[in-house]
Amino acid sequence: AQSVTQLGSHVSVSEGALVLLRCNYSSSVPPYLFWYVQYPNQGLQLLLKYTTGATLVKGINGFEAEFKKSETSFHLTKPSAHMSDAAEYFCALGGNTGKLIFGQGTTLQVKP
Amino acid sequence: DTEVTQTPKHLVMGMTNKKSLKCEQHMGHRAMYWYKQKAKKPPELMFVYSYEKLSINESVPSRFSPECPNSSLLNLHLHALQPEDSALYLCASSQDRGLAGYNEQFFGPGTRLTVL
Numbered sequence: 001a002q003s004v005t006q007l008g009s010h011v012s013v014s015e016g017a018l019v020l021l022r023c024n025y026s027s028s029v030p031p032y033l034f035w036y037v038q039y040p041n042q043g044l045q046l047l048l049k050y051t052t053g054a055t056l057v058k059g060i061n062g063f064e065a066e067f068k069k070s071e072t073s074f075h076l077t078k079p080s081a082h083m084s085d086a087a088e089y090f091c092a093l094g095g096n097t098g099k100l101i102f103g104q105g106t107t108l109q110v111k112p
Numbered sequence: 113d114t115e116v117t118q119t120p121k122h123l124v125m126g127m128t129n130k131k132s133l134k135c136e137q138h139m140g141h142r143a144m145y146w147y148k149q150k151a152k153k154p155p156e157l158m159f160v161y162s163y164e165k166l167s168i169n170e171s172v173p174s175r176f177s178p179e180c181p182n183s184s185l186l187n188l189h190l191h192a193l194q195p196e197d198s199a200l201y202l203c204a205s206s207q208d209r210g211l212a213g214y215n216e217q218f219f220g221p222g223t224r225l226t227v228l
Contacts, residue, residue, distance in 0.1 A: 042221055043220050043221045044202070044204075046218070049216050088152070098143070098160065098162075098167075098215075099160075099168070100157075104154060105153070105154055107152070
């Protein structure tokens with residue numbers, strides 16, 4: 001069975017601080033992994049994706065994620081948080097039935 | 113055009129009403145999806161259309177009826193809904209159904225539905 005676990009339902013950082021959102025996955029087949037962001041009252045926007053190849057993936061808005069097979073992780077980072085980064089973040093796994101398997105989400109709060 | 117559009121943005125309906133949600137994409141995608149999302153929760157898959165045919169129904173109650181008139185359009189017909197059906201309804205599309213799991217899905221802004 002495939003699954004995604006996001007550690008920490010709520011993360012709070014100060015503006016300018018490092019953002020680290022954690023995602024672990026379980027998959028019996030090579031995983032395809034995605035990070036989505038959702039701003040209040042909006043749809044989901046793709047931040048970045050890992051399919052194959054380079055394990056360090058760069059996305060939009062200064063975010064990046066590193067695929068670590070040995071740790072079954074795909075953590076999302078950004079060196080310096082901005083107030084506009086406050087949102088809900090979802091890690092997702094491309095399932096082998098064509099479905100996206102979502103984690104429970106992490107709310108990122110950015111304090112001035 | 114890399115956008116998925118949804119109308120209406122907001123919808124309030126009574127339990128006896130019939131209404132429809134509309135979704136449109138012009139990216140040439142051949143898979144389209146309906147999701148239901150409650151506050152602070154991940155989207156829950158409802159239906160998947162692949163090449164205009166219904167390929168997945170996640171045991172959704174029959175008061176929700178999807179329709180795919182053509183490859184660019186997806187409708188969700190609503191009838192006799194319950195207050196607990198109030199949620200954000202999201203449409204998404206992808207290049208195809210991506211049984212290998214590599215196709216990202218592009219989401220629309222959603223329709224905020226309130227059932228009174």
